[in-house]
Amino acid sequence: MNSVHAYAAQEAEVPLAPFQIDRREPGTDDVEIKILYCGVCHSDIHTARNEWGGTQYPVVPGHEIVGKVTRVGNNVTKFKTGDTVGVGCFVDSCGRCDNCKDDLEQYCENGHTQTYNSQSQDKKTITYGGYSSHIVVTQHFVLRVSDKLPLEKVAPLLCAGITTYSPLKHWNVKAGDKVAVVGLGGLGHMAVKIAASMGAEVTMLSRSPSKEKDAQELGAHHFALTTEPETMKGLANSFDFIFDTVSAKHDYNDYLPLLRTNGVMILLGVPPTPSDVQAFHLIGGRRSIVGSLVGGIKETQEMLDYCAEKGITSDVEMININQINEAYERTLNADVKYRFVIDMASLN
Numbered sequence: 506m507n508s509v510h511a512y513a514a515q516e517a518e519v520p521l522a523p524f525q526i527d528r529r530e531p532g533t534d535d536v537e538i539k540i541l542y543c544g545v546c547h548s549d550i551h552t553a554r555n556e557w558g559g560t561q562y563p564v565v566p567g568h569e570i571v572g573k574v575t576r577v578g579n580n581v582t583k584f585k586t587g588d589t590v591g592v593g594c595f596v597d598s599c600g601r602c603d604n605c606k607d608d609l610e611q612y613c614e615n616g617h618t619q620t621y622n623s624q625s626q627d628k629k630t631i632t633y634g635g636y637s638s639h640i641v642v643t644q645h646f647v648l649r650v651s652d653k654l655p656l657e658k659v660a661p662l663l664c665a666g667i668t669t670y671s672p673l674k675h676w677n678v679k680a681g682d683k684v685a686v687v688g689l690g691g692l693g694h695m696a697v698k699i700a701a702s703m704g705a706e707v708t709m710l711s712r713s714p715s716k717e718k719d720a721q722e723l724g725a726h727h728f729a730l731t732t733e734p735e736t737m738k739g740l741a742n743s744f745d746f747i748f749d750t751v752s753a754k755h756d757y758n759d760y761l762p763l764l765r766t767n768g769v770m771i772l773l774g775v776p777p778t779p780s781d782v783q784a785f786h787l788i789g790g791r792r793s794i795v796g797s798l799v800g801g802i803k804e805t806q807e808m809l810d811y812c813a814e815k816g817i818t819s820d821v822e823m824i825n826i827n828q829i830n831e832a833y834e835r836t837l838n839a840d841v842k843y844r845f846v847i848d849m850a851s852l853n
């Protein structure tokens with residue numbers, strides 16, 4: 506065991522503060538990583554504040570991790586000391602079920618191990634995330650990161666990037682498809698960039714008039730304010746896909762009528778409370794409402810390679826770890842352009 510510096514929430518209502526955690530000594534298949542950068546996802550806030558229930562304190566959030574390999578176990582063939590690597594939202598799974606065999610570890614039938622606040626496959630240890638100086642991860646769940654792109658801007662790809670790339674691929678979004686993205690935050694800005702890079706015609710649906718210019722710079726072709734009922738009415742039957750990235754409770758029935766026949770609304774955001782869906786919006790137009798959770802390891806590598814080739818990164822605001830509580834408040838106010846990333850050098 507190695508004791509390392511971290512930042513943790515000790516309770517839902519208490520700000521995050523310095524904390525020491527134990528990391529295991531690297532086993533034969535393990536990669537030990539010194540963390541350089543960690544993105545701040547809204548899921549970190551939901552979890553730190555126990556908004557979804559089930560948070561086990563102390564919790565060390567963080568699942569958008571980029572760093573350098575410091576040590577590897579004897580069986581590790583994929584990585585060597587000094588390599589630049591990434592770790593995303595999960596760090597283990599059973600490896601035996603049909604989904605694991607199909608490279609869909611995020612849907613492991615026996616329960617995947619998330620990067621933080623999750624049971625390890627030994628069913629004993631609780632995982633601690635990337636707001637820490639080091640992490641130890643079994644090699645299958647470690648991603649290769651190109652040194653071509655600025656690493657702090659790559660970190661958010663490990664969650665916000667793959668969470669938007671995976672459904673774009675799964676639903677085969679292609680050039681000319683009309684795509685709406687709801688909510689211009691961490692996930693939303695990656696959805697706009699990646700969908701536009703695939704040739705889709707992208708409309709940003711936001712509550713925030715101040716984000717119109719940014720949306721266009723990110724690659725959106727159109728911008729509409731969801732707070733204007735007339736604008737929303739005018740968009741009826743417009744989109745093949747709606748990517749909903751909103752983190753707080755909102756009415757799905759406001760968006761379903763915007764889908765064309767056979768249109769699909771893909772829920773990515775996870776508001777803590779359930780919502781009603783009016784069946785008429787689905788049956789009229791054979792529309793569907795679906796969800797998607799991050800993406801498997803193979804697809805995450807594919808996404809990182811795609812982004813490296815296309816020069817796609819996240820727009821980030823850098824913070825020191827002692828600014829994390831302020832960053833949470835600003836994220837809750839939708840006041841971030843468009844992802845906070847912690848410079849982990851500030852932890853020491």
Ligand code: NAP
Pocket residue numbers: 545546547548549551664665668687688689690691692693710711712713716750751752753754755772773774775776797798799836837839843
């Ligand atoms: P974020 O950066 O806070 O962005 C959320 C955006 O939603 C805001 O920028 C805002 O955009 C909009 N919004 C916020 N409150 C709203 C409200 N009350 N009504 C309408 N719109 C509102 O969050 P994020 O990191 O992108 O995460 C978004 C959600 O996805 C979270 O619930 C997170 O837990 C979830 N998530 C899911 C997955 C997955 O695998 N499915 C992965 C990661 C995260 P505007 O200002 O443009 O309106």
Ligand code: ZN
Pocket residue numbers: 546547548549568594664665
């Ligand atoms: Zn996330």
